[in-house]
Amino acid sequence: MSIKAVVFDAYGTLYDIQSVAEITEDAFPGYGEIITQVWRIKQLEYTWLRSLMRRYEDFATVTRHSLAYTLRVLGIAYENDTFERVIEKYLHLDLYPDATAALAALRPRKLAILSNGSPDMLNALVRNSGLDALLDATISVDAKKIFKPSPDVYELIGEVLGTKPNEVLFVSSNPWDAAGAKSFGLKVAWIERVTPEAMALACVENELVAPLTMFKAIRTQMDELGFAPDHRIRALSELPGIA
Numbered sequence: 001m002s003i004k005a006v007v008f009d010a011y012g013t014l015y016d017i018q019s020v021a022e023i024t025e026d027a028f029p030g031y032g033e034i035i036t037q038v039w040r041i042k043q044l045e046y047t048w049l050r051s052l053m054r055r056y057e058d059f060a061t062v063t064r065h066s067l068a069y070t071l072r073v074l075g076i077a078y079e080n081d082t083f084e085r086v087i088e089k090y091l092h093l094d095l096y097p098d099a100t101a102a103l104a105a106l107r108p109r110k111l112a113i114l115s116n117g118s119p120d121m122l123n124a125l126v127r128n129s130g131l132d133a134l135l136d137a138t139i140s141v142d143a144k145k146i147f148k149p150s151p152d153v154y155e156l157i158g159e160v161l162g163t164k165p166n167e168v169l170f171v172s173s174n175p176w177d178a179a180g181a182k183s184f185g186l187k188v189a190w191i192e193r194v195t196p197e198a199m200a201l202a203c204v205e206n207e208l209v210a211p212l213t214m215f216k217a218i219r220t221q222m223d224e225l226g227f228a229p230d231h232r233i234r235a236l237s238e239l240p241g242i243a
Contacts, residue, residue, distance in 0.1 A: 002167070003109060003167060003168070003169045003187065003243050004109060004110060004163050004167040004168070005109055005110035005111070005112065005157070005161050005163045005167060005168045005169070006106050006109050006110070006111055006112075006168075006169045006170075006171060006239065006243055007111075007112045007113070007114050007139075007157050007161075007168055007169070007170050007171070007186075008103075008111075008112070008113050008114070008170075008171045008172070009113070009114065009115060009170075009171065009172035009173070009174060009177050010113050010115035010116075010117055010122065010125070011093070011115065011116070011117065011174075012172075012173045012174050013096075013171060013172050013173045013174070013191060013236075014095060014096060014099045014113065014131070014236070015093040015094065015095060015096070015099075015125065015129070016093060016094045016095070016096055017040055017093065018036065018212075019089070019093050019094035020036055020039070020086070020089045020090070020093070021033060021036040023085065023086055023089045024036050024039075024086060027078075027082050027085060027086050028071075028076055028078070028082075031074060031076060033210065033211045033212060034074065034211045035067075035070055035071070035074065035076075036211070036212075037211040037212060037214065037215040038069075038070045038073070038074070038211070039066055039067050039070045040066075040215065040219070041215065041218065041219065042066035042069050042070060043062060043063055043066040044219070045066075046062045046065060046066050047059070047062055047116055047147035047148070048147065050062065050147065051146050051147045051150060056145040056146060056147075058118040058142055059115075059116050059117045059118045059121060059140075059141075059142075059147075060118045060120065060121050061118075063087065063090060063121075064087060067083070067086065067087065068083075071083075090121060090125070091121065091124040091125055091128060092125070092128050093125060093129075095129050095131070096235075096236055098235055098236045098237040099131070099236050100130070100131070100134070101237065102236040102237050102239050102240065103131065103134045103135075104134060105239075105240040106239060106240060106243055109243065110136045110137075110161050110163070111134060111135050111136055112135060112136055112137040112138065112139055112157070112160070112161060113126065113131075113135060113137070113138045113139060114139045114141075114148075114153070114154070114156060114157055114170070115138075115139070115140060115141070116140075116141050116147050116148055117140055117141075118140060118142055119138075119140045119142055122138050122140055123138060126138050136161070137160050137161060139156050139157065139160050141153045141156070143156055144156060148176075148177055148180055149176055149177060149179065149180020149181070149183070150180075151180075151183070151184050153180075154170075154180065154181055154184040154186060155184075157170075157186070165184060165185035165186050166185065166186075166187065168186050168187060169186070169187045169188070169189055169239075169242075169243050170186040170187065170188050170189070171188075171189045171191065171236075171239065172188070172189075172190065172191070173190070173191035173192075173193055173220070174219070175190065175219075175220070175221060175222045175223045176223055176225075178190040178222075178227075178229045179222075179223055179225040179226075179227040180227075182227040182228070182229060182230070183225075183227045187230050188229040188230050188231070189229060189230065189231040189232075189233055189239065189242060189243075190222065190229035190231070190232055190233070191233055191234065191235065191236065192222075192232050192233070192234060193220065193234065193235075194216045194220040194221070196221065199213070199216060199217055199221070202216075
């Protein structure tokens, strides 16, 4: 059956979460890289913990709590204005350079984002990056009060777009998200931006494992969950060739 809709994860897929590193380094000189990586690791961890605990708080709250955790465990003192300036970056994350052209090339299919992000965060981010002109829908997990990879979240695609699972190509660079979407029954394209070969080389070439390398090892490699993606690509620009 032909693909009628292409649905994208936001953070790490369309938007480069590593682009917060510039502001974290500016706000906390010498700590930018470690803050960026621990913040993101805890941000994801809190979504899974809150889902399992059935104690949902929206992604804006999770993002704030995970940054507060990061600064506390690193022993970094901060002013409220500095904290807010760092948080604000999540409304202005950098698009991957091939994102806009890739989405435009996928028309006339329906295009949407399905994200952990809270509605206010997502709407501001999409508007600030100009993707609002290309998307048919921006879908937040907030409607289900649970985070990915809960099957309840992926159900939102059909509810909003009127599609069946096998009519949807779901795109994510997050392996756990790709596995969750595949488990639900969607067609899945996983963006493998970091290869195991690159990981091995990064470890061999450095005496110490950098925070970014550790993050890539933990969060960018395909998980052993028994659900392989339908497509492995290296960039968003490859999507028009498979959709």
